[in-house]
Amino acid sequence: MPELPEVETVASGVNERTRGDRIRSVWLSRYKEPFKNPPTEMAEALTGQRIERVHRVGKHIVFDLGESSAHPASTQWIVHLGMTGRLLVSAADIPLPPHTHAVLSLTSGRELRFVDPRRFGRLALHPISDAQPFCGPGHEPLTISTADFRALFRNRRLPIKAALLNQKLLHGVGNIYADESLFHAGIRPTRMAGRLTRDRLDRLRAALQSILRKAIELGGSSVSDYVDADGVAGFFQLEHRVYLRTGLPCLACGTPIRRILLAGRGTHYCPHCQR
């Protein structure tokens, strides 16, 4: 489900609804996959904390937690949605959906729920005391400079799409927005990253940034089951030019969109518009 625009939409929605609220109690499922810390430790660390702020770093949702508004946040709670994760702010009397793995009961009476059928999502504690505030593995696509963007791909011998998906280079870009930005930049996904000209890399950065901004405006892409913190779908899927459009005519030139496997992911492109 979730790439940068979807995670941004969820994080800002949860921020608006829970900022300043306090965690009264915590329930965690018996599955081991979602939890990077022992569940009892996580429940204990969260209970009683005030939610100071919720924001996005890469594909991670970061909760700044504190004992009180007077003290700086001492712990962060990190939520990664994986493929099918949802973070919902619900009234407590709404039945729990199947595959609910965490319920944070808030003093306002509402609940923050983490739901994830495939269990690829992850919940983790990040203590700030001995380290720095959580910062993702790579550069932020929306703010990276042209010089840094060019430098990311220099001397790399892998297809540009595989490089875009590598979170240690840029974090937040996933399969949809990699395919869409390469289409808008007119670049074949299989082109070697290190062989692209400065010009084409600049065009790719511009395409990526404008697409991510537009997708955030539209609340993200709802392909099968993505929804925001209120359970509402996004609209950017209506703007897709290549993603999941295999065999359909390119909206620019009419050539059938082609699907290949690259970096283990379905990859969609127009063989005429993308060279």
Added chain:
DNA sequence: CATTTCACCTGGTGGC
């Protein structure tokens, strides 16, 4: 070291 492949999960869809 850099790059590629695969396992991890459930659920939806479409063919037979």
Added chain:
DNA sequence: TGCCACCAGGTGAAAT
């Protein structure tokens, strides 16, 4: 209706 193959927004470990 059932069964099966295939596909899906992600990542990290293992293999190359």
